[in-house]
Amino acid sequence: MNKYPSFRLLKLQIVKSIFFLFIFFAILQSSFTQANSEMVFLSSDPNIELAGTLTIPETLEISAAVLLLPVAGPTDKDLSLGNHKYYKVLAEGLAANGIAxxxxxxxxxxQSQGEFLxxxxxxxxxxxxxxxxxLKKELNDVEDYxxxxxxxxxxxSILSSDRCESAAFMVLLSLPVRQGDVEMKSQMKRLLASSFFTDEQKLEIEKEAMKFLDLASSEDSESKRKNILEIMEGKYGSVILPPYQFVPKDPVEKTDFVxxxxxxxxxxxxxxxALSRSSIPTLSIYGNLDQAIDPIANAKQVKEISPQSEVRQMEGINHxxxxxxxxxxxxxALLPTSFSKDIVQLISKWILKM
Known part of the structure; x- marks a missing residue:
């Protein structure tokens, strides 16, 4: 029996060694693509400090710097939901492409002070x-923000750029263009359409929800709180508001929330x-599975109001x-992946073209 390994076996061992070395260096490189710094700054209220994370590319020159602004509701800097950290994934993906x-x-x-509501x-x-x-002060040598x-x-993002701190570009994800109460009514109809209620129940809930939204958006009066509380304590009070984690369950607390x-x-x-006044390069991205807003109607309005905006509609993507x-x-929270890697790359390439 030959005590030396065959040429084929030796070749296989070399290939395996190269493969594991490649994986090792890929992991090593990925762990050093960005550096994170925890920072605190004053909000628009001088008595309230806000805490954040600055993520910068460590192995690449900084091509641009962006401010990430999250969805509605009390949200942490990573846009955490369950095991997902959507904005942490986005920040790391941007850093890997040279974007702080x-x-x-x-x-x-x-770690931020104040009261959200x-x-x-x-x-x-x-x-x-x-x-x-x-951000501009911390990274004062960057050309584009x-x-x-x-x-x-x-x-x-649109309102901030319009009113106080202009920017070189904007990326708008799942942007609601329509007025708030109009979009909320549309949202309720879409959520009901995909629910397990009977057709009769859907009609009843929709009628009650429209009544609630009209009441909630009305002028303040002595009866406003009383009437909202009656709806929250009513038959469909538990489903009038969307099922987000930050929405209270108790009718009185729900009324305070509203x-x-x-x-x-x-x-x-x-x-x-504000969008119609904007002239800076803008990329708007919508997912065709978005149930929080109407992606088709809102994408159409973006093009009507801001013709220079580039609008992309993505298949198989949610809000x-x-x-x-x-x-x-x-x-x-149940899905296996967070922020789509394809969309991270789409955003990065678009910014780097600026």
């Missing part, structure tokens, strides 16, 4: 202005005039830019 980013915890979330949409816009100013916003964060500065400003959300099966909010 800054993201921060909403008021009253994570007491902050209106205008407060969020002004906080974003402060964050962009902070931009906004990347998702859902409400996309609207905040009357909060944050929710009331959501009803009056309107970015159309959070996640590869999905149905697109339902109930599905988000």
């Amino acid at each position: 980013s800054f993201r921060y915890d909403d008021r009253g979330v994570g 007491q902050a209106s949409l205008e407060d969020r816009v002004q906080d974003a202005c402060k964050a962009m100013k902070f 931009g906004y990347i916003g998702m859902s409400e964060g996309a609207g905040v 009357l909060s500065p944050w929710y009331q400003s959501q009803l009056n959300y309107n970015i159309q005039e 959070l830019m996640q590869e999905a099966n149905l697109g339902s909010p109930m599905e988000y």
Whole structure:
């Protein structure tokens, strides 16, 4: 028996060694593609500090820097949901392409001070202005700064760029263009259409939801709180509001939630005039499985209001830019992947073309 290994076996061992070396160096390189720095800055309220993370490419020259602004609701800097950290994935993907980013915890979330529900949409816009100013100061040798916003964060990006801190470009993900109360009514209809209620129940819930939204967006009065509480305590009070984690379960707490500065400003959300004034390069991305907003109607309005915007509609993508099966909010945390890698690359390539 030959005590020396055959040439074929030796060749196989060499190939395996090269393969494992390749994997080792790939892992080693990926772990050094970005550096994270935890930072604190003052919000638009001088008594409230906001905490965030600056992620910069460590092995590449910085080509651009972006401010990441998240969806509606109390959100941490990573846009965490279940095991997913959508904005952490996005920040790391951008850094791997030479793009720095800054993201921060909403008021009253994570390490940030303040109370989320007491902050209106205008407060969020002004906080974003402060964050962009902070980013420009920290990375003052970068030539191009931009906004990347998702859902409400996309609207905040437009308003911030329009009112206080201009940018070289914007990337708008799942942007709601229509006024807040109009979009909420449309959202309720879409969620009901995919629910397990009977047709008769769907009609009853829709009627009650439309009544609720009209009441919630009406002028303040002595009877407003009483009437909203009656709906929340009623037969369909538990399903009138979308099933998001931050929505309270108790009828009284739900009523307080609806009357909060944050929710009331959501009803009056309107970015159309600001978008029409914008002349900077803009990429808008919608997922065809989005159930939180109407992707087709909103994409059409973006093109009508802002003809220079590039609009992309992605197959198999939900509201959070996640590869999905149905697109339902109930599905988000259960899906195996977070922010779509294909969309990270699409965004990165588009920014690098600027």
